Amino acid sequence: MRMSELADGCNLTLSGMTRVVSRLEKQGFVQxxxxxxxxxxxxxxLTDDGLARLxxxxxxxxxSVRRHVLDNLAGHDLTQLTAGLRRIxxxx
Numbered sequence: 001m002r003m004s005e006l007a008d009g010c011n012l013t014l015s016g017m018t019r020v021v022s023r024l025e026k027q028g029f030v031q032x033x034x035x036x037x038x039x040x041x042x043x044x045x046l047t048d049d050g051l052a053r054l055x056x057x058x059x060x061x062x063x064s065v066r067r068h069v070l071d072n073l074a075g076h077d078l079t080q081l082t083a084g085l086r087r088i089x090x091x092x
Contacts (some may be wrong), residue, residue, distance in 0.1 A: 002035060003042050017044075029053055 001009075007017035021044045024030040029050030035041035047056070073081055 001044055003032075003044055006044055026052070 003017055003021065004014055006021075007014045010017060010020075012020070012073055021030055021032065024044075025032065030044050031047055033043045033045045037045050070078070
């Protein structure tokens with residue numbers, strides 16, 4: 001993903017995203033690749049090690065979301081959350 005789009009999606013400044021990607025790059029989870037459409041831009045690409053780490057972290061992340069968010073909602077609240085998330089995904 002293009003660095004500027006990634007920064008926007010994470011609600012970070014471009015310099016903040018650059019620092020995050022630099023740390024991930026040092027750990028071997030991400031690499032920077034020159035943007036094919038615009039040779040001035042850079043994309044952050046997940047490496048095979050990055051994908052493996054993401055897959056490893058996913059179960060703990062989902063359990064945390066369930067524990068901190070979903071387990072605290074019931075009935076009408078959960079229905080409203082579901083409807084709101086559907087509206088958000090439709091705009092993406």
